[in-house]
Amino acid sequence: MWKIINEAGWPIYPLLLASIISVALIIERLVALRKSKVLPAKLLPEVLSLYKAKQITNEVIEKVETNSPLGRVLAAGLRNDQSSRYVMKEAIEEAGRIVTHELERFLNGLGTIATASPLMGLFGTVVGMIEIFGSQSPAGTNPQALAHGISVALYNTGFGIMIAVPALIFYRYFRARVEDYVVEMEQSAIKLLDLAHGDRKA
Numbered sequence: 001m002w003k004i005i006n007e008a009g010w011p012i013y014p015l016l017l018a019s020i021i022s023v024a025l026i027i028e029r030l031v032a033l034r035k036s037k038v039l040p041a042k043l044l045p046e047v048l049s050l051y052k053a054k055q056i057t058n059e060v061i062e063k064v065e066t067n068s069p070l071g072r073v074l075a076a077g078l079r080n081d082q083s084s085r086y087v088m089k090e091a092i093e094e095a096g097r098i099v100t101h102e103l104e105r106f107l108n109g110l111g112t113i114a115t116a117s118p119l120m121g122l123f124g125t126v127v128g129m130i131e132i133f134g135s136q137s138p139a140g141t142n143p144q145a146l147a148h149g150i151s152v153a154l155y156n157t158g159f160g161i162m163i164a165v166p167a168l169i170f171y172r173y174f175r176a177r178v179e180d181y182v183v184e185m186e187q188s189a190i191k192l193l194d195l196a197h198g199d200r201k202a
Contacts, residue, residue: 007148008155009131011124015117015159022113022167025106029174033103038181039070044188047074051195056081069099073185077192085197092189096182103178107171114167121160128153 005012031037047064050056056078065075076095080088131149 004155007151008159009124009127009148009152011120011127011152011156012159015120015124015156015163018113018117018120019159019163022110022117022163025110025113026166026170029106029110029170032105033174033177033181035181038068038103039184039188040068043067043070044074044191047078048191048195051078051081051192069103069181070185070188072099073189074192077189077196081196085193088193088196092193096185096189099185100178100182103181104175107174107178110167110174111171114164114171117164117167118160121156121158121164124156124160125153128156 005016043064050060061075061078064071064078073092073095076091077088080091083091128149128151131152132146134145134149
């Protein structure tokens with residue numbers, strides 16, 4: 001491994017750093033975006049059951065809020081259940097925007113790595129080409145410098161693509177997962193809203 005890094009030259013170091021950050025972000029998001037953590041299956045039925053039984057207290061709301069991202073959205077609605085349907089809906093939507101922003105945490109960084117890695121690899125290619133041209137002299141070609149320049153160009157191009165592809169795949173995967181979660185949270189919030197206000201209009 002060290003031999004490859006050495007042959008790839010100094011432009012490979014930013015790519016290695018990008019790969020480490022990319023792996024860290026992917027692992028963090030895989031853990032943070034587990035469905036059981038974002039949308040606990042039993043939370044909504046329990047909240048609706050407690051609401052029907054008129055057992056919603058401040059302690060219950062705080063417990064729901066700290067349960068999960070879905071809990072924060074439902075808690076916002078529970079705190080405003082005595083207000084008009086419009087006010088309750090606005091409170092839920094505001095909480096939903098904050099939760100969505102939190103779920104999208106680090107995704108821009110992952111997307112940036114996916115976009116920038118090929119460019120960083122291309123930069124390494126340019127550095128390698130410069131070394132190749134630098135190996136030419138009136139006295140002839142320096143084979144060692146020529147070989148090193150080719151290695152720098154090819155390794156950096158390959159590493160850039162190798163980092164970008166999984167980063168892009170996971171970026172799109174996480175974006176789709178967040179969008180699915182947001183839709184499910186909206187549907188859950190609507191059920192609470194309908195229970196609190198029925199078909200009455202604000």
